[in-house]
Amino acid sequence: MSILRLEHVYKSFGKLDVIKDLSFSVSEHAVFGFIGPNGAGKTTTMKMILGFLKPDAGEIYVCNEKVIYGNTKTNRYIGYLPDVPEFYGYMRPWEYLQLCGEISGLSSAKIKDKTDELLHIVGLDGVNRKIRGFSRGMKQRLGIAQALLNDPILLICDEPTSALDPIGRKEVLDVLSVVRDKTTVVFSTHILSDVERICDSIGVLYQGKVVMQGKLSELKNTYRQESVLIEVEDKSQVSLLEKEIGKLNAVSQIDVFENSLKVTLNQMDLINNAVLELVIKHNINLKKYEVLEPTLENLFMELVQ
Ligand SMILES: Nc1ncnc2c1ncn2[C@@H]1O[C@H](COP(=O)(O)OP(=O)(O)O)[C@@H](O)[C@H]1O
Ligand SMILES: [Mg+2]
Numbered sequence: 223m224s225i226l227r228l229e230h231v232y233k234s235f236g237k238l239d240v241i242k243d244l245s246f247s248v249s250e251h252a253v254f255g256f257i258g259p260n261g262a263g264k265t266t267t268m269k270m271i272l273g274f275l276k277p278d279a280g281e282i283y284v285c286n287e288k289v290i291y292g293n294t295k296t297n298r299y300i301g302y303l304p305d306v307p308e309f310y311g312y313m314r315p316w317e318y319l320q321l322c323g324e325i326s327g328l329s330s331a332k333i334k335d336k337t338d339e340l341l342h343i344v345g346l347d348g349v350n351r352k353i354r355g356f357s358r359g360m361k362q363r364l365g366i367a368q369a370l371l372n373d374p375i376l377l378i379c380d381e382p383t384s385a386l387d388p389i390g391r392k393e394v395l396d397v398l399s400v401v402r403d404k405t406t407v408v409f410s411t412h413i414l415s416d417v418e419r420i421c422d423s424i425g426v427l428y429q430g431k432v433v434m435q436g437k438l439s440e441l442k443n444t445y446r447q448e449s450v451l452i453e454v455e456d457k458s459q460v461s462l463l464e465k466e467i468g469k470l471n472a473v474s475q476i477d478v479f480e481n482s483l484k485v486t487l488n489q490m491d492l493i494n495n496a497v498l499e500l501v502i503k504h505n506i507n508l509k510k511y512e513v514l515e516p517t518l519e520n521l522f523m524e525l526v527q
Contacts, residue, residue: 223250223286225376225406226271231280233266240266242430244280248376248423253402255417255438256410257522258427264410265305267427268380272302285375301369301405305380307361311354315346315364318353322368340367344397359390366397370405377401379409383416395420414518426522433525438518445521450497453482453510466500481509 224247233241240263248254258264269275271282273294282289284296309318316337323333341347344363353364362382369377379398383391391413398407399420411417417424417438424441426434434441454460457480464478467485475486485497494513501508 224248224283225250225252225285226408227283227286228267228271229281229283231267231270231282232278233263233270233275234278240430241270241277244427244431246425246432246435248406248408248425250406251402252423253398253407253421254409255421255424256408256427257412257414257417257424258410259412262427263430264427265380268302268378268408268410271378272297272300298372299375301372301374301377303362303365303369303377303379303382305384307365307368309353309356309361309364311352313353314350315341315353315367318364319367319371322371326372328371336371340370343367343370343400345393357390359386359393362386362390362394363397366394366401370401374405377405377407379407381410381412383411383413391416414522418518424518426525428526434521441521442516442518445516445524448488449484449486449514450494451482451484451510451512451514452497452501452508453512455481455507455509457481459504459506462504463500463506466504467497470496472496484514 226248228247229245231241231244232239244267256264256267266275270277271284271289273289273291273296276291285299287296289296313321319337319340320333323336328336338347341349344367346360346363346367349360353361356364366377366379366382369379382398383394386394395416398409401407421438423437424435425432452463454463460478460481460483464476464483467473467483468476472488473485474488477484
């Protein structure tokens with residue numbers, strides 16, 4: 223089932239057309255990476271999903287219910303962590319969650335249970351300091367705990383890792399991948415390595431539309447460039463290898479570097495053995511033989527160029 227669905231959504235600010243015919247969907251229990259460069263319209267899209275901004279056209283559905291601008295009922299399904307979360311600095315983490323629980327109308331017993339459980343999940347159990355002294359990463363993690371208080375079906379986080387150092391980023395990503403068992407996660411980012419680390423599906427927002435969407439593994443297969451990198455010990459053997467590999471039918475391109483060759487192929491299965499046979503025949507000392515996997519960065523650059 224799709225937990226979130228956008229259909230032909232448009233949004234302009236004055237003359238600036240930010241979102242132009244945006245459609246995508248997110249299925250249950252996915253960790254969906256909503257990727258786009260700065261200014262692409264990620265925050266704008268999230269605010270429309272939450273009913274804080276009104277689309278100029280198109281429709282948005284959360285759990286198959288239509289999002290209505292203003293006070294949308296669909297928000298009872300959603301936990302939201304804004305890009306710059308605000309906290310009361312004089313509170314301690316459990317006090318803050320308690321306040322949020324009270325505002326949401328949870329019972330005291332439920333607040334106690336949820337507070338313990340969530341502080342544990344985000345790694346802040348036992349932290350009794352005031353929020354004022356928290357690092358940015360700790361604040362993001364507390365924000366995720368707050369967004370999970372109401373057991374949302376959909377957790378939306380707006381660039382939760384962007385302002386963090388590598389350790390802070392890893393901690394936040396770990397939390398997001400743990401909570402996927404409880405909820406569907408949509409998070410926006412411009413950091414492609416974060417997406418590769420935890421997302422199973424992605425949507426790439428570029429010039430107002432989603433230009434690439436789907437399961438990350440399937441996308442990598444579709445866009446796979448069949449190539450291998452061959453590195454040799456003795457650089458005088460590079461030109462010999464280039465000449466011999468060039469005679470093979472299934473080779474479409476050879477790039478030569480100092481000690482290595484990048485061979486691009488039409489058909490992977492046929493070529494590996496043929497190349498390795500050449501290596502043995504000519505008594506070449508291999509340093510490395512690597513089948514090159516496409517990275518998300520390759521795919522992204524290919525798309526936007
Ligand atoms: N309330 C607004 N009024 C005018 N322009 C806006 C407003 N909100 C966002 N924008 C513009 O819309 C574009 C997309 O912004 P945003 O959704 O914040 O991008 P992202 O979150 O992907 O970085 C930017 O050019 C931004 O300046
Ligand atoms: Mg933003």
